[in-house]
Amino acid sequence: MRTALFLLLSVTFCIANAQSPRFKAKYLNSISDSSLQQHVYILASDSLKGRNTGTEGERKAARYIVENFEQNGLKPFNDTTFLQNIGLWSWQWKEFKLESKQRDFENYKDFVYLSTAPVAPEIKAECVFIGNGSDSIFNHIDVEGKIAFVCVKSFRSWYRIASKTKREGAVAIFMVHQSDNDEFLKASERNRVLHQQLSIGTREPVFSESMIKAFAVNQNITEELFQLPYDSLKQLNYEQIKSLPAPKLTLACQLKVEIADANNVVGYIPGKGKTNEAVVISAHYDHIGERHNGICVGADDNASGTAAVIELAKAFAPLEGKLNRDLIFLCTSGEEKGLLGAFYFADHPQEHRFDIKANVNIDMIGRIDSTHKSNYIYTIGNNHYPEFDSLLHVANNMLEPMKIQYDYNKSQGFGNFLRLSDHYAFHRINIPVMGFFSGLHKDYHTPNDTPDKIDYQLMEQRVKLIFTTTYLAAQKTAFTSQTDE
Template sequence: MNARILFFLSFVILHAGHAQSPKFKHKYLNAIDSTSLKKHLYILASDSLEGRNTGSDGEHKAAKYIIEQFQTAGIQPYNDSTYLQNIGLWTWRWNAFDFRNKENKLEHYKDITYLSTAPIETIINAKCIFIGNGADTLMQDLNLNDKIAVAVVENLNNWYQLASKTKRQGALAFMMVHCSDNEAFSELAQRMQASRQEQSVYSTKPHFSKSLTKAFALSAETVEQLFSLPLDSLKALNSVDAFSRLPQPELSLYCPITIERAQANNVVGYLPGKTKTAATLVISAHYDHVGKQYRGICVGADDNASGTTAIIQLAKAFAPLKGKLDKNIVFLATSGEEKGLLGAFYFADHPQEHTFAIKANINVDMIGRIDSTHKSNYIYTIGNNHYPEFDSLVHVANSMLTPMHIQYDYNKSQGFGNYLRLSDHYAFHRNNIPVLGFFSGLHKDYHKPTDTPDKINYSEMEQRVKLIFTTAFLAAQKTAFSTQDD
């Protein structure tokens, strides 16, 4: 930290009254307490929100809750008409899985599981041919043209190479059964079913090539019914001649998709600064998470119900300063961060949708836990190695409170620890806007159903949010991030 900058900023803060700016008062922090933080976080990380996957009903519920809190605090809609900013995503979902053996329907996830993302928009009617373990010595003498190749394998998760080989020999689809462990099929089916409960979202309209490989897993019972032999007997077959004596049952395969615009929205409100000012500080946190896994709902308590809770409570703490600060403050809860910072990119790249001149960004992502290298009283900061003024501001803010240990471990420019590109602040940094990220570190529950509200350290989180408020208060002063065109 540059000592001269720190001295200058301290002087400015202590004499802010001369510039008609409000002086910092500790009473502004009264709205930030562990009880309120815990209340919001438990709501945002509840099972009823189903992991807040981008564009999902659970995320919509979270957006509604954030809007209600902004309204209660008197935070205005970002464009004076709505708090919701659609971020222009596309989504696709499966319409149906219709797989049949003659007139008998195969139950998806019980008898058969589709593994590919390739839609089957036109019904495939084709005969199945058994190919053993798919060894080259067997495959070279098999005619797979316009057929469905069925193999016995040792690993249901390692199918692509063999599936591609059958496709090159003319097969319309590839199916496989585990050679000995039918539980492997059940586990894979559960995993695929859970993943498909979540819609897939894209920044552009998705396109699926008709030539994509179509791969399936089958239960042992299904394979035995298809070929009228026990699995152990099928495994013992090792010649093309033996395969040719098996029945070649016909299957019907159909699984179309729907592509449509996603209802994925940033939630954006703002606190007006002094009359007619366009200069704006953005405080951001993503409120989306990763939805469901087959082992349970990823409620995302730390990631990032903690950051979302922080901006709700920061909005309430700043509310009494409406019209008094030198900058507007935008409170930005982004969608699509888990899909690639999509909501933050959209907001940063569409200035025509608002009237703010963005001077700086403070981003809050995972501030609720204690990592394995600390016991208490710390926070990681990200980006301030690029922006010395922000580094000075956070240290001045820290000196105005009970000091925390400000850590730089995730503030590297490259390699491990380079988190500048991994959260929403990067969308502003790449537009040359000064950024400062707050982060409490990684932990073993990251992106797992075990990231739950009971593991949050609420007293530690309270101190962190107070530091964020004080840093933001300083960043909202006229002297901070000022340019000639202000």
């Protein structure tokens, strides 16, 4: 049977090598708070638009990481390129059209599309008014093959009435707010931001023709369509509604679907070259992009982790050819979409030559959470790997010790942090992992997660602990096993 051995000789060997003055002065001292700050401010700048997966902002971040990897002498992970395309599809809104015989209506000013399915080819149909969409209206108004126009109390709960009109045969639905035209402006602004963002998936999207086509419209266009002011329109009885004009409209909402330009950035520093064994140091460099209330620049999540990987690459560079294992520096894309980049790297070993023995993952290490003042770090996953935990404590005792916190190792269900960052891609295939994390805060996934809120001196201390732990993990006697007869 195969049994993991927690080798005291391994720890003794590592301490003897790592505690030398040369180790501390030459390598650890190259990690600085000012350099970390510079990286975070660049990666979390507004010009990168929140680094959403597959966007130009994320590609700018990738180019910056590549530039630093090259400057620090890293080699491309497959000896050809630092970029690993992760095989995703993207789709984004391309064109919105609403036309009558009289004029073309203006997107976001006159109308806004609420659904996610494209309207392509375009729809040409009559538009009929159906009041508030009560069940009885369908006994008087035929909506089969037509565009239904309805008064609603809220645009946020549009799906119920849209589904009802779809069942009655309507090809699309226009909704106008019953009382507050400012609600249209709010809905328009929310969806304007959403329409500018890429959607990302692992497969080419398929959109059913049966999906509902729903629009919010400005009250001002009702008079153009039905030749009555909105206040008069909503007072009509069934017979009066039946006598309204039914203008013919043309609708189109087109999507651009293509293979996504979404890439992991991967470089490595060779070890002594006797084996292909490697330790992966990872952090995701993507974030969530823009929201209706601003750009989510993602300083802590995860410009901080990405800055740490860049700084660690610089610190380890002088050790090329000296460690027993190769060191892989992996900045992943698509973490916010479901750990997509990390899964791709872990599941495609044929794209590189490495035999991965451990993963050190860094996700949000720049802030102080509500339960601490300073001098702490959370670790995740090491409760599954006692030898990794031992290396962590040896490393911590070699430095000015930090408080090692295990709170996030105890979480379960959706809050199981072992499953919520890139280290899970390795853990699930039985590669030992350790995640470094500084805890959640109120600015998480909001535009308020900004570079000025990072504690860079504390971040430097954390990165030095990560460096030392990784140094120990790169020794030949760490993460070994033998067969007991």
